[in-house]
Amino acid sequence: MTPGTTDGAASRAVTAVVDGPTVASRPVRDALDVASLFVIVTLLTLLFLGGSSPLRAVMALAFTVFVPGWAVVSNLRITRQVHVALAVVLSLAILGLVATVLLWAHYWHPVGLGEVDCFIAFGLIVVSLFRRGRSRRPHKA
Numbered sequence: 001m002t003p004g005t006t007d008g009a010a011s012r013a014v015t016a017v018v019d020g021p022t023v024a025s026r027p028v029r030d031a032l033d034v035a036s037l038f039v040i041v042t043l044l045t046l047l048f049l050g051g052s053s054p055l056r057a058v059m060a061l062a063f064t065v066f067v068p069g070w071a072v073v074s075n076l077r078i079t080r081q082v083h084v085a086l087a088v089v090l091s092l093a094i095l096g097l098v099a100t101v102l103l104w105a106h107y108w109h110p111v112g113l114g115e116v117d118c119f120i121a122f123g124l125i126v127v128s129l130f131r132r133g134r135s136r137r138p139h140k141a
Contacts, residue, residue: 026132032084033074033125036067040118040125047115060114068094068117071124075131 043059069090073083095117102108 029074029083029132030129032070033129036070036074036125037122039063039067040122044115044118047111047118063114063118063121064091064095066091067121071121071128074125074128 039059039062043056043063046053046056046059066087069087069092072090072094073087076083078086095113098113098117099108102113
């Protein structure tokens, strides 16, 4: 073996450690999409019914911490190690930014903000599911 070259097994091991899994598996992404859609539908139902309940608080927390970021991340091709963490960070950043803009514009309405965010996240997650479902079908030649 000459200097500057490596054998095949060692090279593949280093590449696997550096690169890691390329994209989260489809069943995991699909499960997270379905869980997010469940949170959205439950939260929207509770918002439209009005009042407050412990379930509404739990769904609002789950939505705030995960769903808006997941709606963005689910449409991206990123490594498995960071997709859930990135969804959490993006969720908090997105909702914080939108809330700040609404406060500055003197148009603050938390329930309205929640409803609009739910509808946008719902649409993005459905697009993500549709795109992954389409890529699974065999193409006709």
